[in-house]
Amino acid sequence: GAGVSQTPSNKVTEKGKYVELRCDPISGHTALYWYRQSLGQGPEFLIYFQGTGAADDSGLPNDRFFAVRPEGSVSTLKIQRTERGDSAMYLCATQQDRGDNEQFFGPGTRLTVL
């Protein structure tokens, strides 16, 4: 497709459940980022992939959060034992290569944990 896509657009789950959020990057973009945006805040960095490997995961808040990008394209953000505080918009952004300046953002997945 033309842009970054994220699915689902909305996810409602119960506390303690497991969720997966998917990001489809722009074709050919090697760099992929996940951000979390809480209400009234700017996006906060979670993790960065260069190709298949997580080059920087320093933003993941704890070990309940994990992300993969097995073939260097689609990425999945996984959250175990969800908590109400995980409720936020999760944004994915991709970049053509590691030195490029512009990140292209997807529309986000709004996660609500009841």
Next chain:
Amino acid sequence: AQSVTQLGSHVSVSEGALVLLRCNYSSSVPPYLFWYVQYPNQGLQLLLKYTSAATLVKGINGFEAEFKKSETSFHLTKPSAHMSDAAEYFCAVRASGGYQKVTFGTGTKLQVIP
């Protein structure tokens, strides 16, 4: 480390009036600076970027920003506000060179009054 401070979480202007959204940055190395716009329930769209070339940067939709090193500022302006400019605006900073994490401000919500 880099950070940005956006002064004013909400700004209201009349249609046709000057738009001024303030951003101050902190960076220990030469920064790259960005302004993004976010419409409700959408991802972020890049308005403009400063990457150490011209200090006055022109972006899309008639917006521009000036990098002022002495003031550590990168304020966003538009001479005449349009109703369609109502959105949330985020200033962001990263260090120059290769892969560098982007840090976002907390955002400024722009209201345009008819």
